[in-house]
Amino acid sequence: MSRSSLLALVTDAFGGFGGIAQYNRDLLTALASDYRIEVLPRHAPNQVGELAASPHQHKARQGRLAYAATAVTFSWHLRPDIVFCGHLFMAPLAALISRATGARLVVQFHGIEAWDAPRRLSRAAIERADLALCVSRYTRARVLSWSSLSPQRVVVLPNTVRDQFTPGNRTRARARFNLGEERVLLSVSRLDARERYKGQGSVIAALPNIVRANFNVTYLIAGEGDDRSRLECLAEEHGVRCRVRFLGKVATETLPDLYRAADLLVLPSTGEGFGIVFIESMACGTPALGLSKAGANDALCDGELGISVNGEDLADAICRALRHPSLAPAALAAEVQRRFGRQQFTERARALMNRFAQ
């Protein structure tokens, strides 16, 4: 019997960078054994690399009209059984195709883009969905607050963690980043002026108090973007410039060692859809600290897996986390795998698609 076909309309997936692209790659790979998948991305800035027959990714179409025209033409020939809409802003197009071809509609919600009610057209399109996947409970709750989707059709499929994120040789990892005996705080995220909610500035502001508490501390900031100069100035202002190191964009294959090298991943973000870096860090055995806000609660498991700061002074919370590390690296990594591991993700993705979109 031939497999069902799935047309994925995504911003980026294979060859993309960032959390959304990663999620799309993970999801489409998880479903590849059940569906014949055709991926139509808006962007693919990096090398796509070798892909199996499914998912099969087509050439990126950057312009809106070109993308829409390609998607409609493509769907007409493919006659997909399922249309997967990887981003809210593509929902009207995905709903149109779904309606025209009779395909089931699956919509993906990541984070901040879905927290407030979208325009009427997008809302109407989304409310046609057979299945809405949300990366966190918070995103799900927000979607349910403005849409009339049945709650049973809005389900949580959290981010997963890739296989390379495991505990490893910490000494070697620290040496790789020229780290000595100091305690190392780490943030990993884009440095985008529109995403200051990520909170690196708060960590810089907390550093003087952490130093006063007798911690010889270095703060590593991985990621690049137009907010870097502001953060550099902020470090100067607080007199901790020598303790803050900007690493720029870190290659994917280097990330595991970076997490292993750190004592604590810190991302006091107020706007995470989920916060994949939290689980990547913990999968490498390094504890993670975030705010008890939005999707970060899921990655931190309400404070049972990571450290969830709720109304407490950030410097105090970091000091306490440095003094009292939680689980041993191997135990922490095992717990991440149990909750967010690839196997869990794949089984859940397949089961949900089977239940709602067949």
Add this chain to the structure above:
Amino acid sequence: MCGLNGIYAYHAAANAPTDAELTRTRGFMAARGPDGAGTWWSADRRIGFGHRRLSILDLSPKADQPMISEDGRFILVFNGEIYNSPELRSELERLGISFITKSDTEVILNLYRIIGKKIVERLRGMFAIGIWDTIKGELFIARDPYGIKPLYYSDDGWTFRFASQVKALIAGGGIGRESEPAGLVGFHLWGHIPDPFTLYREIRALPAGHTMIVDRWGARQPERYFSIAEVLASAKTARLSPSDRADLIKEQVAQSVRAHLLADVEVGVFLSAGVDSGAVLGLAGDAGLSKPRAITLGFSEFQGTSDDERHMSEKIAKYYGAEHIVRTVGKDEFIRDIPRILADMDQPTIDGINSWFVAKAAREIGLKVALSGLGGDELLAGYPSFTDVPRWWRRYRWLAGVPGAGFVTRLLLRTLFPTLVASRPKVAYVFDYAASWEGSYLLRRGLFMPPELCHWLDPEIMRVGLNRLRPLDRLRNTLTPDPGSDGARVCALESTHYMRDQLLRDADWAGMSHGLEIRTPLVDALLLRDVAPAIHGLHPGDGKRALAGSPRRSLPAFVTERAKTGFSVPIGAWLEAIDDRHDSVSVSTNGQTSRSWARSVLTSQLTGEPEPHAPKQAAA
């Protein structure tokens, strides 16, 4: 009749549920089950059940819950009564199944082992059920056909929680209190919160006549197994003579009352001056209930008016040889009890105060179970709506269908008859809504009309709420498939909305806050199925005459010829004492008081913290 709850952390990422939360939710429902408390946890601690017991059948601890099947596979929590449990037990015993208790709980458990979720089609009675299958790793929840017993759930995407009360779920501490726009809109439209919505966005009701499965992938869509419209529609081809109709009603009502007497404790009767409760009292006596205690609620403010039911009910009690207990409530007692009433009220409602006081009276004399005539008006065309709704639809639908007719009429009425519109605001909307059955019914039962909501609700809440609730679509769905006759349509509308979402909800919270099980023999799926052929030909008055003639000694003429008054409470006069904004008139005679009371209730429910009450002890 009990309180049940459960927590299931179905998602692999979810933290294991805590004993503290399970116990907090269960503890909130202590008044529902003063006779025992139990918990059960799965070996992996991913799912737990809690239960508070009000023992009615098999009073021994062997029948405590959660109950585990003999083979250890199934774990059950149950709230309600299964009136055909003796017959089901015999069936099961013939299959070689042995029982260790005399409870209906064990019957459900064993029946589920054999037929699974089809069990709901075999149970006669009222129930909310939760069953965990340890082999399949599956939670099954179900609610009776009419929704007599409540069952609420919350699913945050990781963890599924359920309980008999909304406030109990909130008290557990794991659920947010963000308001549900559809609940707020529904409350303003009808004076109660319509299922499946609640006051809170994160909590929903399992609709009446539905089941639901939750497994490790999450909750599935609720599945309907019963529809009043379908039952009525399937019987519409029957052709019965008036006397056959009356005979059918008499026979089936008698059977239902007999079935509803199943208990190992004393069963009392709520008695008003009307046909329904009088007939239930007479039929209970026919079925062998010896010298039952009948309780009547009276209000000193009604003395000497047609609303005073004490004298008439005393004559009915004497007629049927019942011991009559009159409980008179006055303004002082109301003012003293109002904080407790509002705390006991699980969801905002503009009614239920009468049920609360009569339940209090029943518990004071030591009763655990009482029969009520609730449902007679809906089943047997007792309300004025059975005349009004078809008449309005026929009379006004042509003009109401003309575009702009509603607007012009409103303008004219407000200009020419401002006093009329002020005292009867819904008059202004006749030509907006009378074009359809559902619209006519909304006019009849509505507290506020949709266009009026903008005076009370934030525009965004109103928009989201109306979009989610779709009030006219909801009502229209009640008439799908078409029940087939005027009487059957109104029966379906009244039974599905006013009775199910208001009267039955009120009977539950009001009764359970006193640890009293209120049984409703005239609200019974089997009874509906059996009398459905008779409902189609009923003219207003016919059904009640048949009901009055059901007992071996028919209700006397002084009852059947009495004008219908409803069961009202002098709430206007009482509210005047605590708040001088209210008019001194009773709820049943002035819509403005209902509206004002509705606003007070909603404010108290939105701002108050859930407060559990200790089980109330009987005075006797």
